[in-house]
Amino acid sequence: MNPISTLFKEKKNILSIYFTAGFPNLNSTKSILDALVGSGADMIEIGIPFSDPLADGPVIQHSSEVALKNGMTIQLLFHQLDKLKVKSRKSKVPLILMGYLNPVLQFGMEHFCREARKAGISGVILPDLPMDVYLSEYKPVFEKYKLKNIFLITPQTSEKRIREIDKRSDGFIYMVSSSSTTGAQNGVNKEKEKYFNRIRRMKLKSPVMIGFGISDRTGFSKACKFANGAIIGSAFISHIEKGEPVNKFIKQII
Amino acid sequence: MRYQVNKKGYYGNFGGAFIPEMLVPNVEELRNHYLKIISSKGFQKELGSLLRNYAGRPTPLYFAKRLSERYKAKIFLKREDLLHTGAHKINNTLGQILVAKKLGKTRIIAETGAGQHGVATATVCALMGLECIVYMGEVDIERQAPNVARMKMLGAKVIPAKSGSRTLKDATNEAIRDWINNPVDTHYIIGSVVGPHPYPDMVARFQSVISKEIKKELKSKFKKENPDYVIACVGGGSNAAGAFYHFLDNKKVKLIAVEAAGKGIHSGHSAATMVLGKPGIIHGSKTLLMQTDDGQITEPYSISAGLDYPGVGPVHAHLFKTGRAKFVSATDEEALKAAYLLAKLEGIIPALESAHALAYLEKLKAKKNEIVVVNLSGRGDKDMATYINKME
Numbered sequence: 008m009n010p011i012s013t014l015f016k017e018k019k020n021i022l023s024i025y026f027t028a029g030f031p032n033l034n035s036t037k038s039i040l041d042a043l044v045g046s047g048a049d050m051i052e053i054g055i056p057f058s059d060p061l062a063d064g065p066v067i068q069h070s071s072e073v074a075l076k077n078g079m080t081i082q083l084l085f086h087q088l089d090k091l092k093v094k095s096r097k098s099k100v101p102l103i104l105m106g107y108l109n110p111v112l113q114f115g116m117e118h119f120c121r122e123a124r125k126a127g128i129s130g131v132i133l134p135d136l137p138m139d140v141y142l143s144e145y146k147p148v149f150e151k152y153k154l155k156n157i158f159l160i161t162p163q164t165s166e167k168r169i170r171e172i173d174k175r176s177d178g179f180i181y182m183v184s185s186s187s188t189t190g191a192q193n194g195v196n197k198e199k200e201k202y203f204n205r206i207r208r209m210k211l212k213s214p215v216m217i218g219f220g221i222s223d224r225t226g227f228s229k230a231c232k233f234a235n236g237a238i239i240g241s242a243f244i245s246h247i248e249k250g251e252p253v254n255k256f257i258k259q260i261i
Numbered sequence: 262m263r264y265q266v267n268k269k270g271y272y273g274n275f276g277g278a279f280i281p282e283m284l285v286p287n288v289e290e291l292r293n294h295y296l297k298i299i300s301s302k303g304f305q306k307e308l309g310s311l312l313r314n315y316a317g318r319p320t321p322l323y324f325a326k327r328l329s330e331r332y333k334a335k336i337f338l339k340r341e342d343l344l345h346t347g348a349h350k351i352n353n354t355l356g357q358i359l360v361a362k363k364l365g366k367t368r369i370i371a372e373t374g375a376g377q378h379g380v381a382t383a384t385v386c387a388l389m390g391l392e393c394i395v396y397m398g399e400v401d402i403e404r405q406a407p408n409v410a411r412m413k414m415l416g417a418k419v420i421p422a423k424s425g426s427r428t429l430k431d432a433t434n435e436a437i438r439d440w441i442n443n444p445v446d447t448h449y450i451i452g453s454v455v456g457p458h459p460y461p462d463m464v465a466r467f468q469s470v471i472s473k474e475i476k477k478e479l480k481s482k483f484k485k486e487n488p489d490y491v492i493a494c495v496g497g498g499s500n501a502a503g504a505f506y507h508f509l510d511n512k513k514v515k516l517i518a519v520e521a522a523g524k525g526i527h528s529g530h531s532a533a534t535m536v537l538g539k540p541g542i543i544h545g546s547k548t549l550l551m552q553t554d555d556g557q558i559t560e561p562y563s564i565s566a567g568l569d570y571p572g573v574g575p576v577h578a579h580l581f582k583t584g585r586a587k588f589v590s591a592t593d594e595e596a597l598k599a600a601y602l603l604a605k606l607e608g609i610i611p612a613l614e615s616a617h618a619l620a621y622l623e624k625l626k627a628k629k630n631e632i633v634v635v636n637l638s639g640r641g642d643k644d645m646a647t648y649i650n651k652m653e
């Protein structure tokens with residue numbers, strides 16, 4: 008079974024951590040992955056840096072810029088992941104690649120999926136790959152290499168489209184917590200709770216992870232009341248940018 | 262061959278809407294309504310009246326006698342430079358602000374490079390009493406100070422884009438991020454035939470008034486509504502899209518698009534997307550764009566801020582691939598020379614962008630009786646600092 012499916016079957020209150028590959032240093036990938044797995048992260052999203060990250064706020068823009076300056080590329084990332092004889096490969100922690108479509112297209116979609124599979128990746132999030140294009144052009148390739156494609160929903164997504172996305176999802180649904188780019192630190196307020204509740208009442212077949220704007224223990228535990236878990240990105244990146252140890256951050260959350 | 266957008270938002274292999282889910286509701290709202298809104302009688306009447314009484318349309322199709330003598334052809338200039346705010350950009354912003362109002366939007370955002378589109382947006386927002394926020398690269402804010410001042414005087418808030426290379430591409434990123442963060446009350450007025458469908462088509466429709474008037478004027482004066490050549494510069498491609506629009510299906514009209522070669526196509530300082538670009542995704546559209554082998558978008562260069570965009574509208578990628586339009590380029594030097602020449606021969610100081618189109622006259626080799634229309638997309642006031650600086 009795909010490790011993503013296993014995880015959602017076996018666990019609640021799932022903590023997923025996002026970090027940008029190649030940040031703060033070109034070769035940070037292995038040590039960050041090891042430390043995340045070692046300290047109890049349930050799922051990990053590895054960000055592929057892009058020059059023009061449209062859906063990201065300042066923190067991830069910055070980490071992407073630094074990573075690119077450091078020389079990170081998709082090729083190199085796969086190379087790093089291939090060489091990992093680390094806990095994360097042996098553990099069941101699902102690894103997900105998150106990035107923008109253009110670098111992936113230049114690498115070649117099938118090439119990308121094949122290498123991802125080889126590197127132990129379970130799923131992919133490409134926010135600017137529209138659902139209809141995925142379905143008509145890329146779904147067979149994803150399935151061939153046993154990769155789950157993760158779709159997003161937002162507070163503005165219509166009920167009809169959410170139903171469609173639910174139908175087409177087989178990993179989990181990435182529920183963007185507010186109408187914003189990544190890194191908005193505004194916690195979980197009443198308005199968000201209303202939206203979370205609305206989605207919960209829809210009784211979707213897919214597991215749901217809440218992301219964007221979740222930054223601390225309070226936000227994480229609140230999100231877990233409404234969904235299968237939550238994703239933390241910008242707050243984690245700010246933490247490691249200060250040179251703080253990875254496990255200290257995880258301990259603050261769970 | 263079909264040159265207009267198809268139902269799915271594509272021009273051949275190019276176009277589409279490659280946007281994150283956060284933008285889907287906004288873009289769909291626009292896609293579902295734009296055709297109905299702009300084809301309604303009331304809208305057409307209101308826009309027509311504004312174009313005539315406020316912006317100054319129709320613009321003259323001026324027979325440039327001395328230029329014609331020099332190049333031995335019948336050269337006409339489509340005088341978009343005479344429009345209010347000094348460039349064709351106002352055709353689009355007037356159209357879009359009316360669409361925004363029909364959609365009930367109260368807050369307008371825009372990106373700008375040289376500041377021409379920013380000024381045209383600030384202008385229509387003042388006219389309609391709507392809040393206006395313009396994103397502009399920090400680098401461009403410094404080199405285009407007069408346009409920044411104009412926008413401020415018109416009541417717009419100019420926000421510096423401090424990410425990436427801090428120029429037009431990054432200003433566009435910031436505007437898109439703003440839209441993600443303000444999905445309900447905000448309309449994004451894109452300044453060219455770029456971005457996700459339906460923007461390229463909508464902007465082309467608003468600019469198509471240029472070729473409509475060219476046709477009408479040629480018919481009434483010469484009983485021949487089709488010129489032999491239409492020449493326009495291409496940044497994102499909106500003035501060219503408008504000047505080509507009504508001639509696309511008539512193969513006898515030769516369409517020539519002039520890109521900025523900067524310091525030379527292969528100098529490493531160029532914006533000639535058709536030669537240097539590869540297919541990819543930029544700002545929600547599949548098109549040709551300048552990028553590294555790893556798919557990172559690179560920074561173009563041109564002396565004219567309005568042409569240094571690393572992508573190009575999907576319609577032009579299609580016109581290029583199908584061969585319907587010929588894509589050529591002019592260097593900084595060639596454009597400057599053409600600008601000085603037009604000033605001396607015709608008493609018209611063109612925008613640096615438009616000067617790229619004029620520069621191609623040197624290479625055109627038209628026959629003596631052939632009609633050549635050059636789209637003079639804007640006036641040169643904003644470029645005086647550069648012109649003075651480069652004057653021998």
Ligand SMILES: Cc1ncc(COP(=O)(O)O)c(C=O)c1O
Pocket residue numbers: 348349374375376377378452453454494495496497498499500501566567568612614615638639640
């Ligand atoms: C006068 C003028 N012409 C041309 C352009 C290029 O834009 P487009 O290719 O969309 O016409 C600009 C952009 O700022 C401009 O100001």
